[in-house]
Amino acid sequence: MDNTNFSDIKLIRENYTNLKNKLDYISVLVDFDKYGGMDVLRIFDNNILGCSY
Incomplete structure (x- = not known):
């Protein structure tokens, strides 16, 4: 956890939220691809x- 880049997590969450709002589901x-x-x-x-299966 010491090497975790929390700005990466923030970026992933923002991208996910933006795409979810754009697609309405x-x-x-x-969908990201x-x-x-x-x-x-x-x-x-x-x-x-x-992991997400």
Whole structure:
């Protein structure tokens, strides 16, 4: 947790919220790729967020 970049978590949350509001439904990982929200690997590279199957 010492090496965690909390600005990355903030960026991921902002991107998720923006995409969810744009689509009017809870977005899934494919939506980030389809609509260019962000690189989904940032989610998996972050140890605090865990894994989403």
